[in-house]
Amino acid sequence: MRYLVIRTENLTKMYGRHLGVRDLMLEVEPGEVFGFLGPDGSGKTTTIRLLLDFVRPTSGRALVLGLDSRQDSLKVRRQVGYLPGEFDFFAHQTGGAALRSFETLRGKLDWAYVDGLVERFGLDVDQKIGDMPALERRKVGLIQAFMHRPELILLDEPSRGLDLATQQALYQLIAEVRQEGRTVFLASNSVCEMERLCDRAAVLYGGQVMAVERGVHLRARALRRIEMRFATPVPLGAFDALPNLQDLHITPHSLSCTVRGDPDTLLKLASQYRITDMLSQSLSLEEVFRRDYGITCAA
Numbered sequence: 001m002r003y004l005v006i007r008t009e010n011l012t013k014m015y016g017r018h019l020g021v022r023d024l025m026l027e028v029e030p031g032e033v034f035g036f037l038g039p040d041g042s043g044k045t046t047t048i049r050l051l052l053d054f055v056r057p058t059s060g061r062a063l064v065l066g067l068d069s070r071q072d073s074l075k076v077r078r079q080v081g082y083l084p085g086e087f088d089f090f091a092h093q094t095g096g097a098a099l100r101s102f103e104t105l106r107g108k109l110d111w112a113y114v115d116g117l118v119e120r121f122g123l124d125v126d127q128k129i130g131d132m133p134a135l136e137r138r139k140v141g142l143i144q145a146f147m148h149r150p151e152l153i154l155l156d157e158p159s160r161g162l163d164l165a166t167q168q169a170l171y172q173l174i175a176e177v178r179q180e181g182r183t184v185f186l187a188s189n190s191v192c193e194m195e196r197l198c199d200r201a202a203v204l205y206g207g208q209v210m211a212v213e214r215g216v217h218l219r220a221r222a223l224r225r226i227e228m229r230f231a232t233p234v235p236l237g238a239f240d241a242l243p244n245l246q247d248l249h250i251t252p253h254s255l256s257c258t259v260r261g262d263p264d265t266l267l268k269l270a271s272q273y274r275i276t277d278m279l280s281q282s283l284s285l286e287e288v289f290r291r292d293y294g295i296t297c298a299a
């Protein structure tokens with residue numbers, strides 16, 4: 001069987017009668033940045049917690065780094081890097097002491113690498129975590145997720161609460177991890193982040209995967225707003241047969257519509273008439289996903 005960094009087979013979690021996630025069939029390849037895109041409550045955190053055996057599946061199973069997430073949960077937790085949605089551990093310790101504590105969990109660390117991360121994120125390692133502002137606590141969370149150079153890093157809403165400099169440092173780090181052939185699983189509700197960082201993204205909605213898109217092809221779902229003016233009257237039904245038009249509004253001398261994907265057929269048909277003016281404007285991916293899945297772009 002082909003090696004996958006994450007494989008889930010009909011992974012389902014019910015919280016009593018309340019759905020967490022249903023029938024997830026995820027396949028994450030080595031070396032990719034895999035996005036997990038969905039609005040709040042769609043099941044992103046539940047999925048990550050299932051992968052780490054913090055919650056138990058109702059049915060189905062997950063393999064992480066080739067290990068069964070339940071039977072080998074300790075090995076999985078030791079080997080992966082994980083940024084939880086909220087990082088609130090070691091409140092009584094300084095940032096530096098907390099990072100050292102992770103060595104017992106994860107085995108010998110390369111401290112030159114860890115110190116480099118501390119410097120890049122600008123963390124004050126002498127401050128007690130309990131006294132830190134939320135941003136500094138997030139930095140501790142990020143550093144501990146990357147510090148042991150894991151093969152797989154699970155990030156739950158990593159940009160939440162970050163300032164621009166920290167976000168840039170994070171994006172750079174993710175790019176480096178990818179270059180080294182390691183894998184990142186990134187849960188986020190930001191389409192912008194997905195498009196920017198991910199090789200592929202699964203779109204999660206209501207606990208189910210709606211689609212898996214290549215990052216660059218997130219654009220293939222693109223929507224374009226097109227407006228045209230015509231010198232001579234155009235029959236009102238002239239464009240009715242085109243399947244990829246939405247919001248079509250036509251008068252004898254003008255047309256406005258939203259085109260999904262390639263505008264070629266519209267342009268060929270319209271060119272039968274004399275066009276005096278034209279406007280084409282790409283709608284953002286945010287708008288694309290808002291229309292498709294009701295997802296909004298937070299970043």
Ligand SMILES: Nc1ncnc2c1ncn2[C@@H]1O[C@H](COP(=O)(O)OP(=O)(O)OP(=O)(O)O)[C@@H](O)[C@H]1O
Nearest residue numbers: 015018019020038039040041042043044045046047
């Ligand atoms: N412990 C729990 N008990 C009952 N329902 C839960 C529990 N944890 C999560 N849920 C429900 O499962 C669904 C998925 O939640 P989950 O937190 O995984 O989504 P999410 O996409 O990570 O959203 P968020 O970003 O808001 O955490 C939601 O409807 C949520 O209310």
